[in-house]
Amino acid sequence: MSVLETYSYISSSPIFVSSDVPDIPEMGGFVLFSGIVRNLNEGKKVTHLEYEAYAPMADEMIAGILSDARKKWDLLHANCIHRVGKLEISEIAVIVETGSMHRAEAYESNRYIIDRVKHEVPIWKKEFYIDGSSQWSKGCVHESH
Amino acid sequence: MDIQLLFFAAVKDHFPDLKKIEVSEGDSILNLRKILTHTNPGSESILKVSRFAVNQSIVNDDFVLREGSVVAVLPPSSGG
Numbered sequence: 200m201s202v203l204e205t206y207s208y209i210s211s212s213p214i215f216v217s218s219d220v221p222d223i224p225e226m227g228g229f230v231l232f233s234g235i236v237r238n239l240n241e242g243k244k245v246t247h248l249e250y251e252a253y254a255p256m257a258d259e260m261i262a263g264i265l266s267d268a269r270k271k272w273d274l275l276h277a278n279c280i281h282r283v284g285k286l287e288i289s290e291i292a293v294i295v296e297t298g299s300m301h302r303a304e305a306y307e308s309n310r311y312i313i314d315r316v317k318h319e320v321p322i323w324k325k326e327f328y329i330d331g332s333s334q335w336s337k338g339c340v341h342e343s344h
Numbered sequence: 345m346d347i348q349l350l351f352f353a354a355v356k357d358h359f360p361d362l363k364k365i366e367v368s369e370g371d372s373i374l375n376l377r378k379i380l381t382h383t384n385p386g387s388e389s390i391l392k393v394s395r396f397a398v399n400q401s402i403v404n405d406d407f408v409l410r411e412g413s414v415v416a417v418l419p420p421s422s423g424g
Contacts, residue, residue, distance in 0.1 A: 251353055253416055256400040321397075321418045323353035335354040337420065 208261035209254045209322075211284045214291040221298055226275045228302035230309040234293040236286045240336075244329040250283045250292065253321040257281070264315045268297070271311070272304040279312055281322055292324075345369060347376075347409050350416040355394060358387035367409055373398075374405040376415065394419045 220229045236248050265277045276298030286292055293316065297309040316322075324336040346364050359380070367376060373396045381388045395402055397416040398409070409415070 253350065253352055253397070253400075253418065256397060256416070259400065317421075319421070321352065321416070321421050323419065323421055325353070335357075335419070 206254055206258040208258050208265075208279055208281060209252050210280050210282055214280055214282055214294055216291065216294065221276045221296075223275045223298060225300055226298040227300050228305040229276070229296070229298040230302070230305040232293075232295040232309050232313055233291050234313070236288050236290050236292055238288045240326055243326075245288070246327050246329055247288065248286045248292070248327065249325040250281070250286065251323045251325070252281070252283045254283070257320045257322055260320045261316060264312055264319070267315075268308045268312050272297075272299065272308040274299050274304060274308055277308065277312065279316060281316065281320070283322070345409075345411040347412065348414045350414065352416065352418060353421075354390050354419045355387065355417045358384050358390065371409050372405060373403055373407045373409070373415075376409065377405070380417075390419055391417070 216231060216233060220226070238245050261279050261281070265279060268274060268277050274297060276296060278296045279294065281293045282291065293313070295309050295312045295316070297305045297312065299305045299308070325333055326336060327333045345368075346366055348364050349359070349362055351359050351362070362383070365379065367379065376396070377391055381391055395418045396407075397403065397418060398407060398413050400416070
């Protein structure tokens with residue numbers, strides 16, 4: 200897994216959020232979205248997750264999505280990092296950061312980035328349940344999650 | 345000719361040992377889909393909803409394979 204450290208947007212190390220924001224003088228709005236491992240899915244108690252990625256392709260696709268977002272909105276900052284490997288409940292699975300002069304662009308672009316990452320990027324989630332069973336997630340069927 | 349195969353997530357469970365496969369000159373992704381389904385009929389439903397990437401780019405069913413193509417079979421993803 201150590202080879203994953205070389206990717207910009209895919210990480211096998213824990214993601215932490217900080218109260219510091221990027222030091223960009225023109226930036227008036229900064230949105231941080233965190234996707235967090237929760238203990239329940241489809242009514243089943245989840246004990247932990249494992250994320251798998253086709254890392255080189257996922258890394259390139261996230262770079263492309265961030266680039267598309269920069270073309271659509273006037274962004275001063277855009278970043279996305281997705282975890283792979285074993286994640287415990289309440290750990291951060293993914294973050295999306297966007298910053299712009301005003302809040303509207305930061306909010307809209309952030310939603311755009313996470314939605315495309317969830318639907319398009321080759322990253323898969325395996326759920327492990329309290330009864331000892333496990334299952335690959337069937338894909339994103341809930342638009343609002 | 346031989347092509348390399350990469351399986352992920354639920355698809356990997358159906359083809360644990362298959363790393364390469366022989367296809368014919370001119371075979372497309374559609375042909376590969378059929379070959380894989382024939383190899384393991386239990387994989388049919390997941391293969392139907394999977395995307396295919398060749399050398400890390402998503403391709404359509406009519407994409408023609410070449411010697412040494414690295415083909416990734418990508419079931420529906422669910423990042424985040």
